[in-house]
Amino acid sequence: MISMPKALRNPRRDAAKAASNGHPPAPPANGHRPAAAPSQRPAAGQGRPSPVVGQELMVDLERRRDQLIARVAELQWDLGGLVYEMAIRDQVKVEVLVKRAVALQDADAELSEVERIVRTEETGTAGSCSSCAAPHSSGATYCWQCGQPLLAQVSSDSILRR
Numbered sequence: 001m002i003s004m005p006k007a008l009r010n011p012r013r014d015a016a017k018a019a020s021n022g023h024p025p026a027p028p029a030n031g032h033r034p035a036a037a038p039s040q041r042p043a044a045g046q047g048r049p050s051p052v053v054g055q056e057l058m059v060d061l062e063r064r065r066d067q068l069i070a071r072v073a074e075l076q077w078d079l080g081g082l083v084y085e086m087a088i089r090d091q092v093k094v095e096v097l098v099k100r101a102v103a104l105q106d107a108d109a110e111l112s113e114v115e116r117i118v119r120t121e122e123t124g125t126a127g128s129c130s131s132c133a134a135p136h137s138s139g140a141t142y143c144w145q146c147g148q149p150l151l152a153q154v155s156s157d158s159i160l161r162r
Contacts, residue, residue, distance in 0.1 A: 061118050068111035075104040 079100045086092045120126060126138035127150075134145035142149055 058118070058121055061114055061121070065111065065114045065118055068107060068114060072104065072107050072111055075100070075107055079104055 079097070082100060083092075083097065086097070123135070124137060126136060126140075128135050129143040129146060129148060129150060131148040132143060132146040134143055136143060136150055140150055
């Protein structure tokens with residue numbers, strides 16, 4: 001097996017390979033992504049899901065993140081191999097590369113969003129203050145560190161003009 005130079009290594013791919021023992025999962029035969037698990041809703045009358053349901057959703061998100069890491073690594077590897085094969089044959093077909101790059105970009109965007117959601121759930125933060133960069137929760141109105149408002153004030157005139 002040929003070792004890839006350190007500068008060309010991808011941490012996501014390396015993590016995916018480590019997680020899957022060096023063999024990324026094969027893509028589905030139909031070329032479509034596997035369907036995500038159906039979301040679980042709290043029963044009527046309950047305001048928030050129980051902690052057990054919340055933990056199950058986190059496990060599902062983490063499982064989906066791991067699948068996406070492996071999928072992105074596989075798509076990167078395939079795209080790189082495709083470019084190499086086209087280049088050595090001096091027959092580069094841009095439309096084929098663009099199709100593969102779009103699939104990679106979609107998977108990478110989904111991975112970024114899942115990672116953002118998992119990170120938000122793990123840390124309990126929803127963002128950071130634009131003035132002092134202190135983290136804040138999703139319901140915060142003012143920064144706990146510097147006291148600046150976290151929500152922008154909008155004049156009623158600008159709302160009426162829309």
